[in-house]
Amino acid sequence: MNAGPARRRSIGFSSLRSGFSLAELVVTLLVLGLAAWLVLRLVDRRTRIRSELSAPSGPEGALDAAFRMLLKDVRAAASGGLPVDEAIRPLADNLPPADARNRYRTVAGGVVAVRPGTDQLGLRGVLRTPVVRLEPGLRADGAAAPAGTLPRPDSVPVRASPSPGLGAVRARVAELSRSGKAFFLVRDDASRWAVARVVSVAPGLPEGPMDVVLDFTDPDARERDPGGSPDAVARLGGLVSGGVLDDLVWFVALGAEGQPPDFERGTDPESLHYPHPYLALGVAAGGGRWDVHEAGGDIEDLQVAWGLEGPSGALEWRGEAPGSAAPAPAELVDSLGRPRLRSLRIALVARSPQRLPRSEGSPPPEFVVPLNGPPPGTGPFAGPIGWDRVPRRRIRFDREVREEVVALPVAGEKGP
Numbered sequence: 001m002n003a004g005p006a007r008r009r010s011i012g013f014s015s016l017r018s019g020f021s022l023a024e025l026v027v028t029l030l031v032l033g034l035a036a037w038l039v040l041r042l043v044d045r046r047t048r049i050r051s052e053l054s055a056p057s058g059p060e061g062a063l064d065a066a067f068r069m070l071l072k073d074v075r076a077a078a079s080g081g082l083p084v085d086e087a088i089r090p091l092a093d094n095l096p097p098a099d100a101r102n103r104y105r106t107v108a109g110g111v112v113a114v115r116p117g118t119d120q121l122g123l124r125g126v127l128r129t130p131v132v133r134l135e136p137g138l139r140a141d142g143a144a145a146p147a148g149t150l151p152r153p154d155s156v157p158v159r160a161s162p163s164p165g166l167g168a169v170r171a172r173v174a175e176l177s178r179s180g181k182a183f184f185l186v187r188d189d190a191s192r193w194a195v196a197r198v199v200s201v202a203p204g205l206p207e208g209p210m211d212v213v214l215d216f217t218d219p220d221a222r223e224r225d226p227g228g229s230p231d232a233v234a235r236l237g238g239l240v241s242g243g244v245l246d247d248l249v250w251f252v253a254l255g256a257e258g259q260p261p262d263f264e265r266g267t268d269p270e271s272l273h274y275p276h277p278y279l280a281l282g283v284a285a286g287g288g289r290w291d292v293h294e295a296g297g298d299i300e301d302l303q304v305a306w307g308l309e310g311p312s313g314a315l316e317w318r319g320e321a322p323g324s325a326a327p328a329p330a331e332l333v334d335s336l337g338r339p340r341l342r343s344l345r346i347a348l349v350a351r352s353p354q355r356l357p358r359s360e361g362s363p364p365p366e367f368v369v370p371l372n373g374p375p376p377g378t379g380p381f382a383g384p385i386g387w388d389r390v391p392r393r394r395i396r397f398d399r400e401v402r403e404e405v406v407a408l409p410v411a412g413e414k415g416p
Contacts (some may be wrong), residue, residue: 012096014089019188022040023151024053028234034264055283056392058398059350059351059352059398059399059400060350060400062142062297062299062350062400063296063348063350063400063402065296066279066296066299066348067150067346067348067404068348069281069295069397070250070279070295070348071333071346071404071406073123073127073250073281074121074123074344074346075123076104076125076127076128077123077127078125078406078409079124079246080125080127080243081125081126081187081243081341082124082125082126082185082193082243084332084341084408084409085329085332085333085340085341086124086125086227087123087124087125088122088341088344089111089120089121089123089124089329089332090120090121090122090306090319090326090327090329091119091120091121091249091251092114092120093119093319093326094116094122094372094373094374094382095114095116096116096379096380096382097113097114097379098295102114102116102297104282104292105290105322106289106290106292107179107180107285107290109293110294112253112254112280112282112290114251114253114254115251115252115254115255115274115277115300115301115381116255116379116381116382117301117373117374117378117379117382118251118252118301118303118373119302119303119304119326120245120250120251120302121248121249121250121251121304122249123246123247123248123249124245124246124247124248125243125246125248126243126244126245126246127244127246128172128187128246129165129168129169129172129243129262130168130169130243131165131241131242131243132160132161132163132166132169132210132241132242132243133160133161133163133164133240133241134159134160134161134186134240134241135158135159135239136157136158136159136239149220151332153215153216153217153233153234154215154216154217154279154339155199155214155215156196156213156215156216157213157214158208158212158213159210159211159212160209160210160211160212160237160242161209162208162209167206167239169210169243169244170201170206170210170308173198173212174201175246177198177281177284179285179291180285180289180291181218181220181221181284181285181286181287182197182244182307182388183195183198183220183244183245183284183298184194184197184198184212184214184242184243184244184245185244185249186214186239186242186247187238187239187240187242188236188238188240189238190237192232192236192237193226193232194216194225194226194232194233195224195225195232196215196218196233197214197215197218197221197223198213198214199212199213199215199351200212200213201213216233218286220284220287224247226379227335230391246283247283247284248281248282248284249281249282249284250280250281250282250295250302251280251282251302252277252278252279252280252299252300252301252302253277253279253280253292254274254381255274255276255277255278256272256274256276256279257273258272258273258274258275258276262276263275268395269386269387269388269393269394269395270380270388271280271376271381271383271386271387271388272386272395273381274346275412276298276353277298277385278294278295278298278299279294279295279296279299279302280292280293280294281293281295281298282296283393285355286306295349296350297353298350298351298352298353299348299349300349300351300384300385301347301348301370301373301384302346302347302348303319303347303369303370303371303372304344304345304346304347304371305317305324305346305371306317306320306321306327306341306343306344306370307341307343307344307345308324308327308331308332308340308342309334309340309341309342315342315343317345318331319371319372320345320371320372320373321371322374322375323371323372325372326372341408342407342408343381343405343406344405344410345404345405346403346404346406347370347401347402347403348402349368349399349400350400350402351384351385351398351399351400352397352399352400354397355397356396356397356398358396361375364391364394365394365395367383367384367386367387367394368384368401369384370401370403377389384399385397
């Protein structure tokens with residue numbers, strides 16, 4: 001009788017019944033875990049590569065980043081504490097480079113010029129930090145200031161009550177004070193408002209109240225009062241709320257003068273004289289000075305159209321087509337003083353920094369100017385970069401033009 005198969009069956013059954021040892025089980029789990037980790041890393045790497053490849057780059061990526069920052073400030077200004085006509089303001093529109101309104105003096109002592117032919121957009125309001133509750137603060141002698149009175153408008157103590165957003169307010173005041181003046185917008189119990197300069201902030205615990213001394217007589221603060229009225233502070237009653245006033249301006253900076261290989265004098269079009277303009281954000285620092293930051297490179301045009309409410313309720317657009325000028329500040333309100341601004345159309349043009357080669361005999365490139373931007377050649381450096389009066393000298397760049405429409409709140413005011 002052959003006992004081999006029976007013995008093999010017996011041995012196999014015995015091994016199955018005895019199972020794995022503890023060491024073998026630990027090694028198996030470690031190998032499986034390592035394999036799973038390697039698979040997950042491979043999947044994550046492929047996902048990130050695919051995401052990076054699909055993310056916009058070049059002019060599209062520049063527009064994405066620029067609009068993200070710009071529109072955030074526009075929407076915040078529209079709902080940040082001021083009437084819309086005070087919060088969103090047309091500034092110098094398509095001015096030549098020699099115009100004084102086309103330049104910004106910086107806190108560093110330099111000057112940033114605005115690219116000719118572009119628009120500027122002013123935004124003012126309690127924008128980037130929360131609104132806080134206010135109550136009478138402590139006087140210099142440590143006593144509580146009486147509620148509802150401003151006996152010395154150049155030295156008004158107020159206390160901001162502890163709140164989740166007070167830390168951001170404290171940090172923003174400190175940030176603005178380092179480069180210039182920090183401004184505070186306050187409201188009273190009748191929704192009247194005025195602007196003051198922050199004179200001092202008492203040291204305190206991060207989770208405690210913030211004691212601030214405000215100066216309502218500061219010339220820069222008074223310039224930012226309702227309609228620039230000199231007696232806004234005299235009409236204030238008891239202060240109930242306030243927030244940091246950010247006075248901003250968005251514009252396209254002319255940029256640095258070109259040098260080879262960006263600009264070859266004598267062979268390149270004059271429009272390449274300043275080859276790298278950029279979208280700029282200026283923050284008012286007082287005394288006519290601005291803290292200017294670059295918000296987007298190689299943005300060469302900013303144009304703004306203004307949608308005003310007409311007599312029938314329909315929108316009347318200004319600055320939306322060639323020859324249509326931006327509205328004057330007085331046109332932003334009706335005969336009863338109610339805001340008419342209902343919508344904005346904002347156009348940006350971005351381009352790649354590299355020129356595109358043009359083969360012999362190919363047609364010269366065409367250039368698009370959005371909204372009411374001046375046609376190429378109407379002023380020095382006002383045309384798109386690469387444009388020239390002689391078609392064969394024109395240089396082509398990869399460009400993107402994008403418009404965004406922002407509907408503004410119908411209610412004229414939303415107080416802090």
